[in-house]
Amino acid sequence: MTSIRPRPATITDIARQAGVSTATVSYVLNDAPAGARIPEETRARVRAIADELGYVPHANARSLRTGSRDLVLYVHFDVVHGPLATGFLYEFTRALRDLGYTLMQYGAERHRGVKAARSWAALRPAAVIAGDDRLTPAGVALLLKAGIRVFGMGSDPAAAKGTGLSTLVMDHRAIGLAAGRDLLERGYRDLAVVVPVDPPLRVMGEGRLEGVREAAAEVGASVRVHEMAYSPGSAAGIVAAWGEEGLPEGVFGYDDEFAGLLLGALLDAGVDVPGRVGLMGADDVMLCRMLRPTLSSVRVESESPEEIARRVVESITEGTEVHLSPWSPVPVRRQT
Amino acid sequence: MTSIRPRPATITDIARQAGVSTATVSYVLNDAPAGARIPEETRARVRAIADELGYVPHANARSLRTGSRDLVLYVHFDVVHGPLATGFLYEFTRALRDLGYTLMQYGAERHRGVKAARSWAALRPAAVIAGDDRLTPAGVALLLKAGIRVFGMGSDPAAAKGTGLSTLVMDHRAIGLAAGRDLLERGYRDLAVVVPVDPPLRVMGEGRLEGVREAAAEVGASVRVHEMAYSPGSAAGIVAAWGEEGLPEGVFGYDDEFAGLLLGALLDAGVDVPGRVGLMGADDVMLCRMLRPTLSSVRVESESPEEIARRVVESITEGTEVHLSPWSPVPVRRQT
DNA sequence: AGGCGTTGGTTATGCGATTAAGCTAGGTTA
DNA sequence: TAACCTAGCTTAATCGCATAACCAACGCCT
Structure with a gap:
């Protein structure tokens, strides 16, 4: 029970222990094509040390370097979700993940408009999905300017058309x-x-x-x-x-x-x-x-979450505005 | 409607436009004490440009540099939350925020054990709060080794004692x-x-x-x-x-x-x-x-979420194991 | 002997930000 | 006049990682 706060291992740590450069470690751990020229012996040694140190890549550092963004931010309404919304969110999360994106839910934002937009933009997500009660034109503009797609839940698709704001609404x-x-x-x-x-x-x-x-x-x-x-x-x-x-x-x-x-x-x-x-x-x-x-x-009933995820991702990669309304009502009569 | 995907502005962009170095920009935007030696005129110019460009600091880059971690990851059970849990989560999020931490919810993890732990650790959170159905001893060990506090929801506090695993459970x-x-x-x-x-x-x-x-x-x-x-x-x-x-x-x-x-x-x-x-x-x-x-x-009834947040943060900063059970039962009889 | 290809790596650079440590021009003091 | 301040910046290093570009050593061929 040492009281020294442990720091996560880095490729530098691995490189030092393995007696190679950090580049080599990076190539090995990513199975990089350029790394095809690293013999199995070295690879094994590096991997063993990485394992022993409990190495896990630093997602932020990686995405800073590569410039990739795979975060989708879902900002909760200030209202307790029903099982319907929650269930959808679960499947949607899975579907997005299969497409290489990570959906994170962010609840109980105290701010709205530009202030909220700034706090979301700081995380450099690929997209933000938020209730229209959190969005203002200025806030949306800020996000779009930063290359972040914005989906309004509850926003009027007709009004949004042409503004850059996408919509994901229930009719x-x-x-x-x-x-x-x-x-x-x-x-x-x-x-x-x-x-x-x-x-x-x-x-x-x-x-x-x-x-x-x-x-x-x-x-x-x-x-x-x-x-x-x-x-x-x-x-x-x-x-x-x-x-x-x-x-x-x-x-x-x-x-x-x-x-x-x-x-x-x-x-x-x-x-x-x-x-x-x-x-x-x-x-x-x-x-x-x-x-x-x-x-x-x-x-x-909602369209398959996979389909919605696909269209959201399309909007992200193409940088286009989309308007989704994937829920359709089906009456269920239980009274006679 | 240019089709060029916009990139968020950086301090380098601001520096270039303002004709100063990035250091100056950083000092100005952070109101750094060392920056007391930057005249109001320059400050105003930098701020105006930052504003015009819609600059928002890159949270990842900043925390990479400073080494700070302010993320708390809450991993959902694979079960739809009731209003009780959801409501608690909202207030807990607020309380953590007031203490300088950001709680993000992550749902529908497909993995468990070491695999799940690795995907969480990649985000370098200060702490992970997860259902014990997602945790295995090896997974917990991996997280602790990386300096990440782990809270098991549902884990047995008695069994956890001394292992480094903290608990946040309902009795x-x-x-x-x-x-x-x-x-x-x-x-x-x-x-x-x-x-x-x-x-x-x-x-x-x-x-x-x-x-x-x-x-x-x-x-x-x-x-x-x-x-x-x-x-x-x-x-x-x-x-x-x-x-x-x-x-x-x-x-x-x-x-x-x-x-x-x-x-x-x-x-x-x-x-x-x-x-x-x-x-x-x-x-x-x-x-x-x-x-x-x-x-x-x-x-x-739960203890005040503020109090729980305080103790969670204490566990993070001190690196200590804590065992919280902040809910107490109160019978409500409506039948006679 | 000189050129070439291959192996097994290394070096260098940069992502966006922070921050300690300098440096220069002008003014003040001894 | 030399030494010393001070204001107002800049330089450079660094966080963890990825990756293009380079390089030394060796074997082989001509």
Whole structure:
């Protein structure tokens, strides 16, 4: 238990011990073609020493020398991810890795705009994927100027077109549309939609609302809107309001969790679900299958993460702007 | 829309444009004390050019030169995190940042043991925090040899003591103990405990089971054990088995999600919960408050993330082994 | 004997930054 | 007038690694 802090071994250490130059060590350890002219005997000796010292190449030093960038930075929303997003992220990480890139997640950034952009740019990633709540035009410009591709999650692809900002978004309007149509098919004409108050979620909620409105317009149904916080109390408040103004026939609860809270509040109020009120969530997480009565949902299926990774990498290598929206909504009816 | 891939500006670029040496630029941009001898006029010129070029220092180059390491690597379990873990991670990230460290999350590592350790070590982090399912003694040894502190999540602190491996664990035995005692206080003497089959979860499940057994032994109650997958079908299977062998009085469902699935299956089978069977989860996530009937739970409260960050940093700077178990269980009874 | 090819390496350079140690021109002091 | 400051820089080394270019020694051929 020596108290001297160990320093990682370097090729210089290996070279010294093996009695060769650092160049030779580098050639051997990288199986470099030029190193074909190093006899097996020397190679073995170098490798043995590297092994003994526990040598691991210094990724930063290497990429500084070669100028290569293989880091993709994923900056978390300031919102706790659902299992859907987390699962996608895992597979996406794997897919990127197979293409030679390393995806790192960076959470809870305190800054936004130029300040945040500077802290990301310091890491010299090949690309940054961040929520649009973290991005400002000036921040995006800074990153692009440094040759870093930027993907906005939640940014409007139409608005981004031509600015250099790429997008990787979920089409919330389409989700709302699918949910709305499903409720309308069940015969409901008096709909209610919940929109989260929490800022990062609100934007998505408004997109989903827009989709429901579009569906309702097709058949001339009405849509009420309620703001809701992610808490049982807020759900109870909305149900209480419905007590005053009359219950809606069909409710789209933004996602499964908000819908789940509404379900609890409805049951507490003695409302028959789905007999009196049909309730629909979105994301189709395991949660839906726990609730009794069950919850209908809109499952969001994503294109293969491999395909998305491929297109992101293409954008990096070509330096081009791409707009990806790899999720498509599939209604899952569990209520009759 | 030039198609030339832009390269980030360097201090050399700035120096050239400002007509000074790179040393001067470095002094100016770092407000170095030795740079006190650079007149405001020159400083302003350098800063203006840096700004115009969108200069951002190259973190890797800097840390290569200074030898400093400020990266803390958090390697995800191969399991989707619950909101509890995610929320903790956010605050922990912030706290570490305030202490000058950057926490990066790295997910879906395909390797384990030495192979994984090598890929982490290449990044020259100050510390690695990883699930014990990713760590082997050889891998830990490699990291320690490179001066990288290693924190095992889930590793047994008693076994780790003296090996150099630090631990950051949840005391699952204590959670089981709290759950068991709560159920026993309600008068139940015939208990059932669910253990997840999924390998990373199984270990935690067994720890929780041990705690329940300890509580049961105190009063001479019986404990049945059931393996369960995270699926409605598996839950239904267990409830069906109870149909054969008789219902238990109290059930500890490992966590809220497994307990939620069990609740659904019990209701489907027409079992009165909590009248006939008392059910308890753990983690006290929002889910508990959606379910009807409600679920009792064991909330796991963590010490302030700031305090944990402080102790992790202390371990890094001192090079010492620490054992942290900053979560304590608090039963939350929602069933009567 | 001189030229050539091959083997088995070495030397030198640079990636972007930091930083200790100089160096020069002008002014001040003895 | 020589010695000494001081301001305002610059030079050069270095971190760990990759890689193009070079070179010494040897054997072989002509």
